[in-house]
Amino acid sequence: MIGVFDSGFGGLTILQKLRHTLPQYDYLYLGDNARAPYGSRSFETIYRYTLQSVRELFHRGCPLVILACNTASAKALRSIQQQVLPVEFPDRRVLGIVRPTAEEIGNFSKTGHIGIFATAGTVSSNSYVLEISHFFPNLKVTQHACPMWVPLVEYGERGTEGARFFVKKDVDQLLAADPEIDTVLLACTHYPLLEDEIRAALPPHVRLVVQGDIVADKTLDYLKRHVDMENRLSKGGSVHYLTTDTAEFFKKGAFRFGMENISAESLTF
Template identity: 35%
Template sequence: MKIGVFDSGVGGLTVMAALLRHVPAADYVYLGDTARLPYGSKSQATIARYAVSSARFLAEEGAEFLVIACNTASALALDAIKDAVRVPVLGVIETGANAALAHSQTQDALVIATDATVQSHAYERACAERGLRALEKACPLLVPLVEEGWIEHPVTLEVLRIYLSELMDEAVAKNLNADTLVLGCTHYPLLRSQIQRAIPDLRVIDSAEATAMQVAAALGDRAGGGAGLRRFYATDSVDKFRRLGSRFLGEEIAGVELVDLGG
């Protein structure tokens, strides 16, 4: 089995790291569309065009199952991707909402994500479809702090404290009895322990881990049979992708191939 993983950058490597733990016998091909990020500042039509071209590339590389590890693409282009390729496709938003449903006792959930994901209200809709109420909070400073490597930096911890305090106040104001927090950005799993310490009474849902578990469940016996091969592609800045991506993957990335997907 060959699994394709797509993101606009390196954040999706947290999903791939979780996949390697839960589906270790598969082959993997990862694409970071670094030349065209950030997706969040683009129109839905443009995001769909970019995401579809990336998904088709992975399918042409032999991927038999696609994981859309980009929250923005999952929110705004998942249907277009599913229409464009003939392999199963799973997005991180649906998996995060499924995990929230499985773990919440109060049926009220909180979500932290990027501006673009929050503005799409994709988590709110996905949770509502499952009978959950969700309150979303944009945390735009967290991505650059994580990419800077400031995981335990006092600045990061203070920014987290402010965001989470505001979110909890908003939940109280809206009469939500939330017991679950969904990490709605693939960068945020690197901050999971810090987030859990800040809100010890809430169950933290790691969207990367939830996605990997659902891929493993969906594939079942078909998950094996690979040789454990891994290939990494980026559409720009392959050296930066390799250096930064190794931190997200949790292990050294030996090489990244440059690919041109056009405009």
């Protein structure tokens, strides 16, 4: 199976895009719901939690794991790839979602000015700024942390007056920091659920980029280029779910992400 990890429910937006683009593969999703959100946690804590989850997915037979969490990708991926895989799992691979998004984001902008909405953890890591500079060195990147957006999604507040208030406040602050921004990236997998509120707050000329399609297309390209890995993946079109919280909690949360009749296995570390 292809393992898909997220700190909570946000990675379901990535999983949905993966299943749409690569429907033939089997998937195992792990949400660390009991310890979410990761956005405000320390580097050491995020690394430890992410590594535990990656090891669990490896243990359950996933040769390839995708960190469908921007915070985990920003703060844990490189250490896992460089320090853990060569020693413990030389035949396994872990991919993130920051780099594939950074490889494409500059192609959407005409002014050369983009904005990024993300968690405090992703913003403080500067991962997007650094990765984007490799591919688009002349692109001006302005980041803005949105600490209220994940709770708005998690507690089912999207579509409310409160959600519109906080989204508009953050959009206005980002555009005030750089009025030349013509492209905005949602660099948290929860944020697509606030897409209607975000689009309503953005000026018509500003393009909104949701990274799920980019990640799915990049994963497809990766498997085409790595035939040995592709041949190791089972192709039954199934998906299974794991959560560090209760199965009932996961089912209710997944429903808010448009997924009905989800059954999950509860696990503890």
